[in-house]
Amino acid sequence: MLDLKRIRENVDGVIKRLNQRGEDFSYLHELVKHDEERREIISALETLKAQRNATSKSIGKLKREGKDIDEVMATLEHDKVTIQQLEKTLTSLENSIEKTLLMTPNIPHENIPIGKDEDDNPLIKTVGDIPKFTFEVKPHWELGPELNILDFDRATKMSASRFTVYKGLGARLERALIQFMMDLHSDTHGYTELILPYIINRKSMVAAGQFPKFEDDAFKLVDDRDLYLNPTAEVPSINMHRDEILTADQLPIRYVAFTTAFRQEAGSAGRDTRGIIRQHQFNKVELIQFTTPEQSYEALDCILASSEQVLKQLKLPYRVVELCSGDIGFAMAKTYDIEVYIPAYKTYREIGSISNAEDYQARRANIKYRPTKDAKPEFVHTLNGSGLAVGRTVVAILENYQQEDGSVKVPEVLIPYMKIDTIK
RNA sequence: GGAGUAGUACUCAAGCGGCUGAAGAGGUGCCCCUGCUAAGGGCAUAGGUCGGGGAACCGGCGCGAGGGUUCAAAUCCCUCCUACUCCGCCA
Secondary structure, eight states: OOOHHHHHHOHHHHHHHHHTTSSOOTTHHHHHHHHHHHHHHHHHHHHHHHHHHHHHHHHHHHHHTTOOOHHHHHHHHHHHHHHHHHHHHHHHHHHHHHHHHHHSOOOOOTTSOOOSSGGGOOEEEEESOOOOOSSOOOOHHHHHHHTTSEEHHHHHHHSOTTOOEEOTHHHHHHHHHHHHHHHIIIIISOOEEEOOOSEEEHHHHHHHTOTTTTGGGSOBOSSTTOEEEOSOTHHHHHGGGTTEEEEGGGOSEEEEEEEEEEOOOGGGTTSSOSTTSSOSEEEEEEEEEEEOGGGHHHHHHHHHHHHHHHHHHHTOOEEEEEOOTTTSOTTOSEEEEEEEEETTTTEEEEEEEEEEEETHHHHHHTEEEESSTTSOOEEOEEEEEEEEEHHHHHHHHHHHTBOTTSOEEOOGGGHHHHSSSEEO
């Protein structure tokens, strides 16, 4: 959520920056008008309430003294109606302001590249060499069933499309990757492990910025408690500290969480229909940080480096792009995507996303910290990054490590977890 | 799933329509006495948020959350959430 004061003080500046996202945010002028009205009403209302409070108090005294109160009662009766009317107007103004703010995305960081869509995302770096195959490569959706480690048909039978059964060494590979990533981030990079609920309430979804705008992409439980399947560990993790005031020495807080993520993929019908690139259910290891505003961009680089470390150790070729203003996520001010090379596509595909939300989520989630012992609380900055998407890592390994005979070599760092060196 | 009980400030806890913007205790902070590994005394301690103001300050809201009754609610009514106890079931 954006700071209403910031919008009020510089609407045109805010709109100009938001418009870099490629939409029109001039509706914020109306928001400012509503805000002005709102403050006028508050002033009037508070004067009336102060009066009423004082008078009501005096009634208590008069009554105890046995004096007549009819006259005072009459004026109060009149004020009561006025107060009720003003309150009604105020509530509807506040609701409309709130609604607008919740639907307005974060302001892109001032230094991010301006662009329309993913084609305008500048390349930051490329790491590792694209493997040269002396035979025709197979896509993972062929390798998987042939090795008897992925089963698409049976998954559809027991569930629906976009679900997959991992079997034998496939299941082992998934589990090994999770273990490897969690160990790396907790032991080497200093993150605290979390195991989180997979069923999330609406408030948490709103706080993280998923709702109300992206409700269609969540799986809603048929339940009168308004609960949803976890779409990414970012959501429960950010909500760890919702409505809390942290102390400066608690920061930065670093969490690593493995969760299974569930997504409707509502806008993606027909895309990536083969294989496990785009599933309704997938595993992901996520890195989360809560920092002071001063430290957040340093933390962003730090998370990026930690995520890259996963691919470096797996010896998978990847590149890093920075998202341009038109491609950046709703709640984020700046984002890097890590893309891994996928031989079947002969291109790089997103395997992780590392973002700084600055104080956008912190405002929605009301997460503050006290810079010094007696200072006023300020909003923290929140960051999140994949470390990494496990299913897509499986794809990258199967395809990049495939051999001519259809077997797949196990990356060296996974051998201790897999306890074998070849999937065949 | 059935039957209860409870949610008040950092913590414990009193209050059950106006004198409570919240007694009391603990904790914490400052000060005094004393002087040696103890303790005694005094004072302070609602944070947060919103509105007004250059500021000191003033005001609104706040007793789990949201509604309602009333001139006035922590206190009465309704809905919800959470925790605990007992029974049943269960990994």
